[in-house]
Amino acid sequence: MTSPALLHIPEGTRFGYRAGLPWTRQDRCLVEAVQSVSAGPGLHLLVAPNGSGKTTLLRTLAGLSPTLAGQVSTKAQILYFADELRADPEMKPRTFFRAWFKGDSLAAAENLAETLRLDMKCPIGKLSRGNRQKVILILAEIKASLTQGSVLLMDEPLTGLDAETREQVTRLWASTNTSAMRLVIMHELECVRQADSLLTIAGGQLRHATARTGDSWMATYQTLHS
Numbered sequence: 001m002t003s004p005a006l007l008h009i010p011e012g013t014r015f016g017y018r019a020g021l022p023w024t025r026q027d028r029c030l031v032e033a034v035q036s037v038s039a040g041p042g043l044h045l046l047v048a049p050n051g052s053g054k055t056t057l058l059r060t061l062a063g064l065s066p067t068l069a070g071q072v073s074t075k076a077q078i079l080y081f082a083d084e085l086r087a088d089p090e091m092k093p094r095t096f097f098r099a100w101f102k103g104d105s106l107a108a109a110e111n112l113a114e115t116l117r118l119d120m121k122c123p124i125g126k127l128s129r130g131n132r133q134k135v136i137l138i139l140a141e142i143k144a145s146l147t148q149g150s151v152l153l154m155d156e157p158l159t160g161l162d163a164e165t166r167e168q169v170t171r172l173w174a175s176t177n178t179s180a181m182r183l184v185i186m187h188e189l190e191c192v193r194q195a196d197s198l199l200t201i202a203g204g205q206l207r208h209a210t211a212r213t214g215d216s217w218m219a220t221y222q223t224l225h226s
């Protein structure tokens, strides 16, 4: 049985920004869906060259920017996580999670922090890039666990993590909150062995592969760009 689509991007949908002064404003299209894209629960990778419009696409899917044409549809709860944690630098992760969660959810956040070796007593402003990233990942996972079938949009969540933590996180994604859809921007395709699809932007076109060609997602990426 195929999984229900949680996110649908119709053919012709355009993503970008409006540039210039209000009276001379012009659309600058970065990405156009040349085929419709539907994705359901699982892990979906968004990998494309620097500056091709990945963050713009993700922010638009999150409803933070308008599409330039067309309309994205979803019935799911959308959770967007930017590539940097925005929180009071004096706040410690323990206080941060206590502000977000109570009871079992808070306990789950604390357990995950222990698993990922996050120092809960170090102020966020003094955490390394990778450790700040762990705070975002824990927030994402515990929030996703509160609603069935959420859509998590994550901008470079693995950047800055050491190899062991990356491995732990990708294993976690495969085993928990499996009703969620994770659309994840990343640059290092090698660190993910299992994924349900790959999206990329080639020459301004959004391309989607739902099965691997060849042995790896890297081979699929190269095919989509050829």
Ligand SMILES: Nc1ncnc2c1ncn2[C@@H]1O[C@H](COP(=O)(O)OP(=O)(O)OP(=O)(O)O)[C@@H](O)[C@H]1O
Pocket: 016, 017, 018, 019, 030, 048, 049, 050, 051, 052, 053, 054, 055, 056, 057
């Ligand atoms: N509102 C805006 N005004 C002006 N330029 C913009 C705006 N939004 C995006 N851009 C430009 O569009 C291009 C694509 O940006 P975006 O951040 O979406 O790319 P990206 O693929 O995520 O890049 P990277 O891999 O480097 O993070 C960049 O050159 C960026 O400066």
